[in-house]
Amino acid sequence: MIRGEKIGLRARHEDDLAVLQSELYDDVRTQALADSAPWRPVPQGSPHSPYSVGEPSDDIVYFSVVELTSGKLAGEALLWGIDTYNRRAHLGLSLLPAFRGLGLGTDIVRALCTYGFAVRGLHRLQIETAAGNNPMIRAAERAGFTVEGTLRGSAWGYGEFSDETVLGMLDGEWRERSGAAGS
Numbered sequence: 001m002i003r004g005e006k007i008g009l010r011a012r013h014e015d016d017l018a019v020l021q022s023e024l025y026d027d028v029r030t031q032a033l034a035d036s037a038p039w040r041p042v043p044q045g046s047p048h049s050p051y052s053v054g055e056p057s058d059d060i061v062y063f064s065v066v067e068l069t070s071g072k073l074a075g076e077a078l079l080w081g082i083d084t085y086n087r088r089a090h091l092g093l094s095l096l097p098a099f100r101g102l103g104l105g106t107d108i109v110r111a112l113c114t115y116g117f118a119v120r121g122l123h124r125l126q127i128e129t130a131a132g133n134n135p136m137i138r139a140a141e142r143a144g145f146t147v148e149g150t151l152r153g154s155a156w157g158y159g160e161f162s163d164e165t166v167l168g169m170l171d172g173e174w175r176e177r178s179g180a181a182g183s
Contacts, residue, residue: 004107009063033157074099087123105139131163
């Protein structure tokens with residue numbers, strides 16, 4: 001498990017699936033705005049569920065987020081689009097409704113940075129999020145990400161195009177902020 005101050009990132013367990021499916025995926029509007037693929041009805045337990053536990057992959061890593069004090073499942077986090085040649089990846093997270101607004105987002109972003117930079121040896125991490133997703137933008141900025149720009153009208157979600165904010169962090173910036181040794 002990769003531990004932050006308030007959360008831990010661990011492998012996804014089979015018993016996480018029902019909770020993630022019902023509280024994240026079945027919230028159609030939120031899922032449609034958060035995902036780059038269109039929402040479609042996928043029954044719980046389907047091998048096509050976005051939360052199904054599959055074989056490890058080189059280009060995407062899924063974590064379940066656990067709140068350390070209670071030990072309860074708090075959401076999901078991932079590194080996706082991992083490009084080992086250019087040493088970069090994208091990160092994302094989604095918290096269950098009961099865990100939103102508790103200040104866990106920044107801790108999750110920091111833990112994902114530890115995994116991406118220290119464990120995977122990446123050079124750059126990037127976040128693309130809806131320009132109006134202020135909680136994600138604030139969490140990323142508190143973790144040390146820099147707003148790099150806006151992609152105008154680049155995301156289709158729930159019947160309309162919206163802007164996306166792009167944030168990035170380089171490994172040297174993370175090392176400086178986290179006090180990590182080496183380069």
